[in-house]
Amino acid sequence: MIDIQANLPALIVVIPLLGGVLATFTGRGILPWAWASLVTGATFALTLRMMATLLQSGAPYISYELGNWPRWWGIEYRVDLLNAFILLVVAGVGFITTLYARESVNDEIAKDRHHVFYAVWILAITGLLGITITGDAFNVYVLLEISSLTVYALIAMGKDRDRRALTASLRYLILGSVGASFILLGIGYLMMVTGTLNMEDMHNQLMRLANLDTNRTVLVAFAFLLVGLSIKMALYPLHMWLPKAYTYAPSAVSALLAATATKVGVYMAFRFLFGIFGVGFSFYAMPSHLILLAMASLGIVFSSLAAIRQNNAKSLLAYSSVGQIGYIVAGFSLANPDGVAGSIVHIFNHAVTKGGMFLALGAVAYRVGGTDISHLRGLAKRMPLTCGALALGGLGLIGMPLTAGFISKWYLVKGAMGSGMWGLVVVVLFGSLLALVYVWKLIEAMYFGEPTGRSAEAKEAPLSMLIPIWILVALSIYFGVDATFTGETATRAAAGLLGGTP
Amino acid sequence: MTELLGIYNYWIYVVLMMIGFYGVIAKKNLIKQAIALGLFQTGIFLFYISMAVVDGGTAPIWTTIGDGSIKALGPYDNPLPHVLILTAIVVSVSVLAVALAIIINIKWKYGTIEYDEITAMDRASGGGDDD
Amino acid sequence: MSDHDNDTGIIAKLRAPWQSMLDESPKAVRTFWVVSLVLLLLIAFADIFVHHHEHFGIDGTPGFYSLYGLGACVVMVLGSKFVVALVLKRKDTYYDD
């Protein structure tokens, strides 16, 4: 019998990996979905246990050596507070969106491909979990490609509804592969310098270099990694793959991606910038934080402006996501405790908020057949619960007090002040004003005017959709009212990052 | 000069990558773009393999010598990058496969695989395109 | 407004706004004015008997409040109507175009 407790880190990846492969044999009907729910549910339970174990043990991290190879030879899985937290987000949102997916997938994807869909779906979650848990740089790349390839396929499955999903997916594939290749190159250069792939080892070797700040190989590695990561986390203006991909992907996929994919990209940035290169190199020796701040600020402003101009609610949310990534990146670029904590806490807050909103839009698409603003008109009369969820989520995007968004804003603004970045304070607050305008656009459409066409006959979304939607929205409210758990975890994780532990 | 020429395989890797990059940017045929992407990634394989080279090194073969201990036959290249790149090749092939699968679907749905024509068709169908 | 709008005399101008009510009940209007004027005079002359506590010197002057009320209002009305309005007045459809 396998000792679950001892092998927890490995099981978090192995169970969905096997589950994903097995899902291809589940045939038709409800079985693929049931299997996927089982697997993601089990995984979520494991991540919960992981978090509990970590908190109970009081140790800074839990290390697991795959196949009992010493970690400098084999692959090490390492869980500290930061990635335990991200694991929780990924697995949790993964589980909830899986629960939600049944009706939506029935509606949007041909019946004979459901087992394939769920297989790829589980593997995508596996990849994201793997990236988060591993302590090995090359392993990051491999798992990154697992998640990317599956995500390309998932997006392309939106073709049954709109053929533009195919071009969106191909576009993401090319840009995403270039990004991943840059990351691969960066890892290669790092390996040339350090001779190791273990992240902690890499960090120690780098710190031992006398001429770290001027070492050309390290600089090239840094440049490649930064650009590659920027593409993967959709940092403006390298976000060009994101809007279309989110718009045309199947509803459940949009929600999963928006909540987890870019966030894991940000997590990689944490690991590379803070863990491997170290704060001193990434943010003090190199002026990269200024470039990142500039990109993030431009992203907050321009993506929000672009979001205001959208006529499709899904693209509107997609552009808003680019803006929100701006907040996250701005936060950690400050490299001070409040800023980094804000960044981490916003990963969580934005995941639940935006995930819930995309799910709600999925319910709209399910009942009305589209997510254009014109489809939303007057819909609150027909689908009050769905529209209520969208509106509450929207308040979260603005950063209203009593929603999770406010907590993030609080940390970020405080962090910006801590670094004396008054410009960033203005940008963050101005960004929430722009968010007000695009959220208002949604709310006005939903609560104003009379529904026409299919909207006029739409019924409230089925319970199987409403429950997951409201779980996420309720979480975004709950963690706005009581932010003790998220706030403290983020603060401790931020302290860990700034302390330089990988 | 010899210093620069001596690392010729790095030059080749850069040139290969640039050719691939150029292909992705300039080619309008989706299949050609996919191939260019493959080329780009192949450049990276060469880079990894180049960094494994040790002057005068051979294959990393260890064997039992007279006193029963296990030893290498001589200086050998670093095997780790080779192993790594084996994985990366698999990944690259998979990327190409997914790309081709999508392109086939595009051909079915759009009737063409020319980027410009597809863009024009997307624009004509309106909505979501303008951002 | 009314037919008397075209009249130019000052009395006619003062009369014009009342025309509608004069048509209906001239007596009520007249009573209103008479009562009001009596009240105005009474209250103004009350200062003879009432001592106001002075704070600034000027506010103890008999009739100060009456004159100040009248004067301030005239200044404010004329100021708004002829100075502020000159610059800031627009058609009420201004924002609708």
Add this chain to the structure above:
Amino acid sequence: MIEFPPGLILVLGALLLPFVKGPVRGALSLLLPLATLVAVWLVPDDANVTVSFLQGMEMTLVKWNRPTAVFATIFSLMAFGGALFALNQNRKVELPAAFVYAGSAVCVTFAGDILSLFIFWELMAVGSSIVVWSGNTEASGRAGLRYAAVHFLGGAVMMAGILAHVFALNAGGVENPLLLDYFAFGPGGFDALSFNGPGDIAPFLILIGILINAATPPFGSWLADAYPEASESGTVFLSAFTTKTSVYVLMILFAGTELLIYAGMMMAVYGIVYAILENDMRRILAYSIVNQVGFMVCGIGIGTEMALNGAAAHAFAHIIYKALLLMSAGSVLYMTGKRKCTDLGGLYHTMPITMWCGIIGALAISAFPWTSGFISKSMISQAAADNHLFAAWMVLTAASAGVFLHAGIKFPWFVFFQKDRGLRPPDPPWNMRAAMIFFAVLCVALGVWYEPLYAILPFPNVNGPLYEPYTVSHVVSQLQLLLWSGLAFFLLLPVLKRTLTITLDFDWFYRRFVPVLWRSVLKPVVTVFGWSRDVFFIESKRFAGAMTRADTEAARIPLFREWSLGSAMVLITFFLFVFLVVGYTH
């Protein structure tokens, strides 16, 4: 014993309202405010309810501050009156939103720390925006967005200020930096500030944030812009809470700040000038809110015990008579569907109750003796006089006269008298009449029987009763002032002829100037910027041997246009280049 913020009864109760119908809904909408009122008075004197917020920071949700009693009481009472007035309307969201709005206002008055104050402050903005927007016309939709934007901007500025101050306090090693005591920037704290660090700018940001909500020009144009666009019942709610909550917060944080004297004077005059020029009856009343809040702000600026008492009492009285006036105007609008003075007149024929209630409200706002306005407003003027603030006293006195002119006479005169337009609507439904009569009675009752109000003022009887309103001198001078300004009104009637006009205000900047700026300056710049981007990438692609067709759709703004894949790749290279160059040259 109440161990939670009483305002939550309204806020949470509001969430129940959409789920009930008919008489239950009516009963609930009347009971919730009454329950809140009772709860307010059941909060024990030494209440101190705290909850934790983010590592070690504590929020104090329930605490009596000096002015809490006055404001919490009137806010609950107002919610009741408003609910009664709105009883017959069937808008789904308006009443719940108004209750959230009112309940948050009550919560603000009980907040013992800056964060919970701010949270409920923002919740008020949400509630009130929805109330504006429930006017359910296209104009109210747009006005609602402008309203929300201004308030969230104000909230953002205030939040920046709060955080800057918290940051400074943290740096100073303060244990619980959220407590309101640390935010009381009285005359010693605020006026004596120097600009040494980021923390020093905090009071200014907070002050600006509050002044935006207090509708102080030039930040105040949102008020006259948005309030008249709400429904007839919505405006009644709106008139009561936002500006008066600002008065409350100013009183807590900025009592005695000299700057506020001038701000208050400016508001008093501004309100009169704009009201004189206005044609829309509810907008006239909206401007007179600014004018009246000016008195309160001035009182807070003076900052003596009597001035603060006066400001609090005036807020109490003002909420009642202003709501009464807007109920009267709302009834007219409800029965006739007309809102411009040029369309109204002669309504005394068939709407006597509405008329009399409107007149009582008008007398009260003008501070006629034996109405509520008299016993409160004169306290502020008295405080100005006692402190020998000559300019303030002169302006406030003139403004008192001006109030009578524009709100006391102009509003009833043009709506109920003047030219008969042949409109013969009856008085409004019973609940609207009841609400009006209730508030009219309160106006007079407070004017005569003012001791209970004086007893709950921030500084009750420090050394015996502070202020005696009914001295012969007070009554006579006030009557002189008012009656003679009334004469001015009737003499100037020809000049006051109403015109179909509006008067530009600061909102012109965002309604006209910014759009024009965007169209004629920024958009061309962005377009050129976009073209240059296109040219840059097309050229670089040409350089790469790729001839692409230039996009000829000129209607679009290029900067926002979707990136082509090629451009995206070039951009990636560009960023790689930037990072490499930065790395090599840093």
